[in-house]
Amino acid sequence: MKLSREFYRDRDALVAARDLLGKTLVTSFQGRRTAGIITETEAYLGVNDRASHAYGGRRTARNETMYADGGTAYIYLCYGIHHLFNVVVLGPDEPHAVLIRAIHPTEGLDIMLERRGQQKLTTGGPGTLSQALGIHTSHNGSDLVTGPIHLEDGGMVVERADMIIGPRIGVDFAGEDALLPFRFRYESGRVGQVLPYTPT
DNA sequence: CAGCAGATTGACT
DNA sequence: GTCAATCTGCTGC
Numbered sequence: 001m002k003l004s005r006e007f008y009r010d011r012d013a014l015v016a017a018r019d020l021l022g023k024t025l026v027t028s029f030q031g032r033r034t035a036g037i038i039t040e041t042e043a044y045l046g047v048n049d050r051a052s053h054a055y056g057g058r059r060t061a062r063n064e065t066m067y068a069d070g071g072t073a074y075i076y077l078c079y080g081i082h083h084l085f086n087v088v089v090l091g092p093d094e095p096h097a098v099l100i101r102a103i104h105p106t107e108g109l110d111i112m113l114e115r116r117g118q119q120k121l122t123t124g125g126p127g128t129l130s131q132a133l134g135i136h137t138s139h140n141g142s143d144l145v146t147g148p149i150h151l152e153d154g155g156m157v158v159e160r161a162d163m164i165i166g167p168r169i170g171v172d173f174a175g176e177d178a179l180l181p182f183r184f185r186y187e188s189g190r191v192g193q194v195l196p197y198t199p200t
Numbered sequence: 201c202a203g204c205a206g207a208t209t210g211a212c213t
Numbered sequence: 214g215t216c217a218a219t220c221t222g223c224t225g226c
Contacts, residue, residue, distance in 0.1 A: 051207070053207080060221080060222065062220095076207090077219090077220055078207060079205095079206065079208050079219070079220080080206095080219030080220035081209075081218060081219060082209070084207065086207090099207060118210095125209070127209060128208090137220095169207070169208095171206095171207060173205080174207095
């Protein structure tokens with residue numbers, strides 16, 4: 001069933017990043033429904049997190065949506081090319097967000113393949129999953145409770161033993177905050193552990 | 201206003 | 214392993 005407004009308001013980005021593993025991300029544009037199970041997330045903890053776009057209370061046209069109410073989609077363009085999808089949590093003016101980094105496709109595989117324009121369907125990165133699901137920066141600010149993008153609880157339970165926790169990717173500019181274990185990945189059969197820090 | 205780096209990806213040496 | 218693609222925002226002239 002669809003996640004409610006309260007789900008998004010009632011937890012900060014760190015807790016939400018963990019709780020969103022195993023949930024289903026669904027898009028429905030022009031009657032074309034595509035979906036996948038969330039397998040990797042990252043938490044961005046608002047104004048005190050140096051890796052966050054909202055660090056220090058920064059507010060620009062691009063990151064304005066981070067300050068919206070919980071249950072809003074924050075979608076921004078990364079490296080001028082990739083449309084990265086984030087789930088805003090907590091209340092207005094509490095700019096916490098969870099970046100969805102990977103999904104396991106479950107519905108509309110043919111549509112996703114067509115959108116990707118590749119021979120093989122890959123949704124293992126934040127840019128590729130957005131393209132597969134048809135998510136675009138034009139959907140920035142979309143309401144996840146009433147809009148064309150939403151999340152569902154499909155009853156999947158992600159156990160701690162199948163969860164890998166490690167530092168976030170591509171945030172070396174954030175100094176010591178780059179080391180924080182704010183990335184969560186579902187990997188069946190693996191023992192829960194903290195990944196070693198490996199600068200890229 | 202110019203330069204640069206960034207929550208990335210895929211093509212290529 | 215290297216590098217180009219190309220939009221936003223920050224820094225410095």
